Amino acid sequence: MKQTVIQATKVFGLLVAFYLGLGLVAYWMPDHSVRRHVQQSLEKGDFQEDYPKAIIRELYDCQDSYTLDNFTDALILNQAVNLRSEGLSGILLLPRHDEGIYQYINLKGTITGSTEGRTVHYGRYWHGSTFFARILLSFTSYTGIRYLLYLFTSLLLLWGLLRLWRTVGGVTTLLMAVSLLLVNVYLMQFSLQFAPVLILALGGIIWLTYHPSSDATVLFFALGSLTTFLDLITVPSITLGLPLLALLALRCDSDFKRGFCTVVKVAIAWLVGYGITWLAKWGLATGLTGANIFADAYGQGAEWSRGGYSYIGEAISSNLGFLHWKYIVVALLILLVTAIFRPNKKGWVPAALFAIVALVPFAYYVIMAHPALHHAWYNYRALVTAVAGLLLAAASLVDWQRLIKSQNIHKPCPRKNDADK
Structure with a gap:
């Protein structure tokens, strides 16, 4: 624990120096x-x-x-x-x-x-x-930047999906790709506003496929900090949710308590990195320019919290309304029916962990209900974590080795030598 804190502190110092x-x-x-x-x-x-x-x-x-x-x-x-x-x-x-x-x-x-x-x-x-x-x-020009963003994010998507295919197999990779399509990920690729969180999420996934067994705490701390640096509160939670789903798929933990502790630990690390980077900006801007940025942040926070909990239900329902439900329901039904005929008796642990991570966007909507409601037309993309989490949970209940004999179709757990390549 002490060593992790020291590493995170060093990383934070380097990141702030990089930002400035x-x-x-x-x-x-x-x-x-x-x-x-x-x-x-x-x-x-x-x-x-x-x-x-x-x-x-x-x-x-x-x-x-x-x-x-x-x-x-x-x-x-x-x-x-x-x-x-x-x-x-x-x-x-x-x-x-x-x-x-x-x-x-x-x-x-x-x-x-x-x-x-x-x-x-x-x-x-x-x-x-x-x-x-x-x-x-x-x-x-701006048009040129859009081309560059599309090219870069497309290469990251291809790289990330190929790495997932190699380390966790085709089913997990396909479900992650489908989840991204169901929130219109391609629109994020053309936008200075939307692309940063997609880049960070994909970068986190790629890193994890090369280092599946290493302590991911500092990585998620860094992802939280980088999200604050780049994002204007679009869908920041995907830089936590998508890499966390990839981490669970890579670890393929059969011990619920251990897996749950991993989820909690990296989520806290992400939140600390996210929050402390906000505080660092307000402190630096206030101290070096004389402008009271803390008062500005407090005023905006008060505006967002206006109405209290009254926005939560409407924020969640509005964001859910933007999803392509017919495709999601069909995919879930196919997986659940398959699980009935080819059940994986040991699949409840990863299924439960995936389902827990699927709650991440809803936690975000509770905390940020006011902006999540008024910006639901893009905040709904936070639900990619929920869609992917539910699909992966349902897929975990299927015994794929019985259903499909080829090991190239699905690898429930990565082979160690694959993950290191």
């Missing part, structure tokens, strides 16, 4: 290149609609679940352009030009030098995505 260092790198990127590429994006019409639908609207139900968040992406670019407008304090306060509710107008105003509006700050977040955006905008 990346901010400095972004700060020193040439303004003229950033502005030129943002102007190109505006001229191409990349931001004419704040919340465009990525489908032919008349052909699909649940249209809002196919929505892109150009609104927040434009805000991120606005901050990237204005990062140097107030000196080095901009790294901590993140100034941006504001003329009203439409971020496209705000972004256009900052490029054209509009004298209307005002400068506002967004200092309670780390805004790691803004730092990366400014660095990339030195070389390409």
Whole structure:
């Protein structure tokens, strides 16, 4: 325990140094290149609609679940352009030009030098995505960044699924892939707002497939911290839930108590990393700039908690309403019926552990009920952990070796030499 705390402390120090260092790198990127590429994006019409639908609207139900968040992406670019407008304090306060509710107008105003509006700050977040955006905008436009995001996340998806196939088998890999498809994962691949948590979740899964037997506590601590750095509270819980499901599949624990202790330990590590990184940002920004970021954070927290527990039920039901239920129900029925005819008598332990992890997004909705309700059109993607957890729980009840003789189809537990390759 002591050694783990020491390692986590060292990792946290390195991560904070990396966050500030990346901010400095972004700060020193040439303004003229950033502005030129943002102007190109505006001229191409990349931001004419704040919340465009990525489908032919008349052909699909649940249209809002196919929505892109150009609104927040434009805000991120606005901050990237204005990062140097107030000196080095901009790294901590993140100034941006504001003329009203439409971020496209705000972004256009900052490029054209509009004298209307005002400068506002967004200092309670780390805004790691803004730092990366400014660095990339030195070389390409917003459209180019989208291509890069799609390419990078596609390669990560392919790598992650291949590693899962090699270490835990085809069934687990297929169910994880299906779960991602059922929350429209491909939309996350095109968004500065959504992509970071997907990248972190996939990165965590890939790391675990190479180190399945190592202590994962520090990894989850780091994932929690990196989530705070990069995410604007989209679906942060997937950087805990998806890697945790992968960890359980890799460990294939037959001892419920030991497996449950693992779940609790890494969840606490993630929460500590997540929370302490928020506190570090507020402390650094307040101490180095004189702005009272703690008061800002408290005010936003009070706004989110307005209404207390009254939002919880509606938040959960609204998010559940965005799922493709007919496909989920069919998949669960197939697995459960198969389990009746080919039961795995030892499968209840992993099934119970997967089911427990499936509750992670609901814990998130309880704590963050107000924003989860108002942003349900993208917060529903947190339910990928619930969908994958339930499907994996049902699959654990099936004796796959009796059902399918080929060991290449499903490996209930990874072979040690596979995991190390």
